[in-house]
Amino acid sequence: MKAKIIGTGSFAPEKILTNFDLEKNLDTSDEWIFTRTGIRQRHVAGDDEATSDLATRAAQNALEMAGVSPEELDLIIVGSITGDFSFPATACLVQKNLGARNAFAYDVSAACSGFIYGLSNAELYHAAGKARKSLIIGAETMTRTVDWKDRGTCVLFGDGAGAVVLETSDGESGILSTHLHSDGSSWELLYQPGFGSRKLPSVEGREGPYFLKMQGNEVFKIAVRYLSDVVIEALESNGISKEEITLIFPHQANQRILDATGKRLKIPLEKIFSNVASYANTSAASIPIALDEANRTGRIKAGDLIVLNAFGGGFTWGSALIRW
Ligand code: UT7
Numbered sequence: 001m002k003a004k005i006i007g008t009g010s011f012a013p014e015k016i017l018t019n020f021d022l023e024k025n026l027d028t029s030d031e032w033i034f035t036r037t038g039i040r041q042r043h044v045a046g047d048d049e050a051t052s053d054l055a056t057r058a059a060q061n062a063l064e065m066a067g068v069s070p071e072e073l074d075l076i077i078v079g080s081i082t083g084d085f086s087f088p089a090t091a092c093l094v095q096k097n098l099g100a101r102n103a104f105a106y107d108v109s110a111a112c113s114g115f116i117y118g119l120s121n122a123e124l125y126h127a128a129g130k131a132r133k134s135l136i137i138g139a140e141t142m143t144r145t146v147d148w149k150d151r152g153t154c155v156l157f158g159d160g161a162g163a164v165v166l167e168t169s170d171g172e173s174g175i176l177s178t179h180l181h182s183d184g185s186s187w188e189l190l191y192q193p194g195f196g197s198r199k200l201p202s203v204e205g206r207e208g209p210y211f212l213k214m215q216g217n218e219v220f221k222i223a224v225r226y227l228s229d230v231v232i233e234a235l236e237s238n239g240i241s242k243e244e245i246t247l248i249f250p251h252q253a254n255q256r257i258l259d260a261t262g263k264r265l266k267i268p269l270e271k272i273f274s275n276v277a278s279y280a281n282t283s284a285a286s287i288p289i290a291l292d293e294a295n296r297t298g299r300i301k302a303g304d305l306i307v308l309n310a311f312g313g314g315f316t317w318g319s320a321l322i323r324w
Contacts, residue, residue: 002174003119003126003134005322007066007165010292011057012043012158012279017143019155028151034277038255042158042280045141050084051161052093055139058161058288059094066165068133070100075125075134078107079114079284081192081313082141094137103135111190112251112312113180114138114284115162119308119320120178126168137163138284145192147211156254157212158280162288173302173323179233180318181226189222190214190313223257223311228264230309230319238321242267246304246324247294251311252276252286261309273299283312300324 018041019030033039045054055078063070076091076098083090091105110117115138125131139161146154166175192212193199199209227250235242248271250258255276262272273290282289287308294300304324311317 001127001129002169003123003166004169004171004174005164006167007062007064007068008163008288008292008295009058009061009063009065010160010162010289011054011061012160012289013045013049013054015044015046016041017044022155026151026154028155033155036256037156038274038276039156039280040277042143043160044143045159051080051082051139051141052084052090052097054141054159054161055090055094055137055163056097058139058163059098059135059137062135062163062165068165070098071102072133073100073103073135074131075122076100076103076105077118077121077134077136079110079118079138080107080140081109081111081114081283082145083107090139100135110312110316111314112253112281112283112286113310113316113318114312115287116178116308116310116318116320117180117316119175120180120318122166123175123178126166132168134166135163136166137161138286138288140283140285142281142283145194145212150211152216153212153214156281158282160279160282160285160289162285162292164288164291176238176321176323177234178318178320179230179237181230182314182316184314186315187313189218220254220257222315223253224260224264226311226315226317227251227257227261227309230317231265231307234307234319234321240305240321244305245271245307247271247273247300247306249273249287249290249294249306249308251309252279252290253281
C-alpha cells in the first residue's frame with residue numbers, strides 16, 4: 001500500500017516585506033539580497049497570527065482540493081520549529097481548529113526538513129494500515145525567530161504554511177520512497193537558543209540569546225552537498241534515471257543553493273522548482289508551499305515523477321520520490 005497525495009494547499013500572511021522595506025532600517029540593499037539569495041520579498045505574520053493559524057488555512061485549502069472532511073482524518077502531523085507553544089503541539093491546535101476529532105496529532109521538529117520527516121512518518125502509518133487519510137503540514141513563523149538587527153540572517157526568512165492530504169492507495173501513483181538523515185555533530189552552525197532547557201528564559205523576553213544563529217557560508221556548502229546527495233539516493237534506490245524526473249522541489253533556502261544543487265546533479269535548472277523570490281526561506285513550509293504552487297498552476301500532472309529534497313538545522317536532510 002502507498003500513501004498518495006490527493007490535495008495540496010498553502011497559505012501566506014497578507015503582510016509583505018520587500019527588500020526595499022528592509023533597506024530603510026538595515027545596512028543592506030535589494031541588490032545585495034537579490035544577488036546573494038534570489039529573494040525579493042517575504043510574508044510576515046501579523047501580531048494576531050500564530051503558526052497554527054497559518055497551518056489551519058493551508059490545511060483547509062488542501063482538504064478542499066482533496067474533497068476530504070476533517071472528520072475523515074486519522075492523523076495530523078505538523079513539521080515546525082516555530083510552534084505556537086512549547087506544548088501543546090501545534091498539530092493539536094490545528095486538529096481543534098479544523099474539527100478533526102478522529103485524528104491523532106503531533107509535531108515533528110526537524111527544522112527545514114520538518115515536512116519531509118512528517119511525510120515519511122505518515123507514509124509508514126499508511127503502509128501499516130494505521131491511517132487511511134492523513135494531513136501533513138509544514139508551517140512556520142520564522143520572522144519571529146530572527147534578530148532584525150542581524151543582516152546576515154533576518155533578510156533570509158519568511159512565514160507561511162503548506163499542506164498535503166494523503167490517502168492510502170494501491171495504484172501506481174503515490175510516495176515511492178522516503179529517505180531521512182541526521183547529523184547532530186555540527187548543530188551549532190544553525191540553531192536558535194530560544195527558550196529551551198539550555199538557556200534560562202529571560203524576563204525581558206526576546207534578546208540576544210533568543211534569536212536564530214547561523215554560520216551562513218558553512219551551512220551553504222553542506223546544504224548543496226546533502227540536497228543533491230539525497231536526490232541521487234532516491235533515484236538509485238528506485239532504479240530511476242534523472243531524465244525521468246519532471247521536477248525537483250528542493251527546500252527553498254536561497255536561489256544560489258538551488259542553482260548549485262542543480263549544477264552538482266547535472267540537472268537543467270528548469271527542472272528545479274523555485275519560488276524563493278516571493279517567500280524567502282519558510283523552513284518546513286517551503287516544500288509544501290512550492291508543491292501547492294506547482295500543482296495549482298499545472299506544472300505537475302498525473303504520472304509525473306517528482307522529488308522533494310530538504311535540508312535544515314540539526315543537521316537533518318531527506319527526500320521523497322513521488323509518482324503524481
Ligand atoms: O535552510 C537552510 C538555511 N540556511 C541558509 O539558507 C543559508 C545558507 N547560506 C546563505 O544563503 C549565504 O551564506 C548567505 C546569503 C547567508 C550569505 O551569503 P554569502 O555570499 O555567503 O556572504 P557572506 O556571509 O560571506 O558575507 C559577505 C559579505 C560580508 O561583508 P564583508 O565581511 O565581506 O565586508 C557580510 O557582512 O556580505 C555582508 N552581508 C551583507 N551585506 C548586505 C551579509 N549579509 C548582508 C546583507 N546585506 N543582508
